[in-house]
Amino acid sequence: MIMKEKLTIIKVGGKIVEEKESLDNLLNNFANIEGCKILIHGGGRSATRIAEKLGIESRMIDGRRITDEPMLQVVTMVYGGLVNKNIVAGLQARGVNALGLTGADCNVLQAHKRISETIDWGYVGDVDKANETMFDKLIKQGIVPIMAPLTHDGKGNLLNTNADTIASETAKGVANLYDVTLIYCFEHPGVMRNPNDPASVIQKIDSNNYKELLEEGVVSGGMIPKIDNAFNALKGGVSKVIITKADAIDGISGTHIVL
């Protein structure tokens, strides 16, 4: 049996990358990860802030952003420009050969405009497939992809795409080439039984106790699509999925999701 090379994929939310101190900590920790790696970032708070300054209203449904043409311009600027390029420059300063990517760059993530009978999401994309060959070529050159939550439809349109989904789709895409660990970072040390008690982190969630946790209301809101993305990644061949705090991306700490 041929051992696959390890690849760590880190997804960080907007809050962490939008404040200087937490961003610096994250970049230090990310720079210290050995071997191949990919970073996926959000930026929703900055998008909302810049949109507001430009007089563009942010409309959200279930935490997802309705993306009309003016809003697409905002997220293209904020995710693809402001947030992404600052992370890239910050990692280059730490000796990481970072390369900022949207799904359009090298066609790494092609998507289609979301089809919904009830909601006009606008320029929101659902990922078709990660371009594993291109990711592999870049990684083999020692390049570290830094991905903004944007994809494209191959017809010239950029599409706003949830960063958690980009993380799981990218992880699945490269899972037949690499031994992938996918780490979702947020502000808590993991999924907690008691939201006020960091010591109540659940070490392992599998499909059995997940049902119970849902019924008990321990897992709710935005955590549900995150865990669904995690299961989706595992079913797609990803070796390990963890939900943890941004300063604890050691591959051990946090809540491990298992099938």
Add this chain to the structure above:
Amino acid sequence: MIMKEKLTIIKVGGKIVEEKESLDNLLNNFANIEGCKILIHGGGRSATRIAEKLGIESRMIDGRRITDEPMLQVVTMVYGGLVNKNIVAGLQARGVNALGLTGADCNVLQAHKRISETIDWGYVGDVDKANETMFDKLIKQGIVPIMAPLTHDGKGNLLNTNADTIASETAKGVANLYDVTLIYCFEHPGVMRNPNDPASVIQKIDSNNYKELLEEGVVSGGMIPKIDNAFNALKGGVSKVIITKADAIDGISGTHIVL
């Protein structure tokens, strides 16, 4: 003697990439260029427009933008995000494997903050060196770099950098590996004796007639640094430099600058 592979570098100004019709024409023409190629774009008009909407004043000296921290955020958003990613998506739709880059991405262009005793330019960068090895690696993978007018200082800071300079420095950087043609595009068919007569295009400018053209006032204003950049590129080993209209990037039309 080993023949070097041909590489075409196209620089287009903001006006062309900021209007849908002229951008579409440019992307069609650029997609049709055979062989290895690089596109470098501006975006100053959009930066001024977005800055104004955000209540940030644009201050220019000799056509160059003073870049304080709020303005750096604007140009990072506009050049690195809005303009760059739309070009990338538009080229992918035309079958070009485009990759958007700032100088920070893969460290392709490192620069230093401009030092001036008289003017505080802020976050404005003068290029130290193009990373020819990295450009070569990307191009050898069939990737087409699309460069925003931003560099970095290697210490985590992005720097606003003139797109004409990025074009000449990139061209010089790769000139020992490739047979480089550098084409500066703008709204006129070339350098004209009579600004109102497109038929008055000067076919060739060399160091001798350049002096005369300067004395006669035929070459003035923003054309002077452009031609200086052209001579700089030629002295750095670039094979051919042409100033022409965006719809005439055939390597023949326009004004040829020669040493």
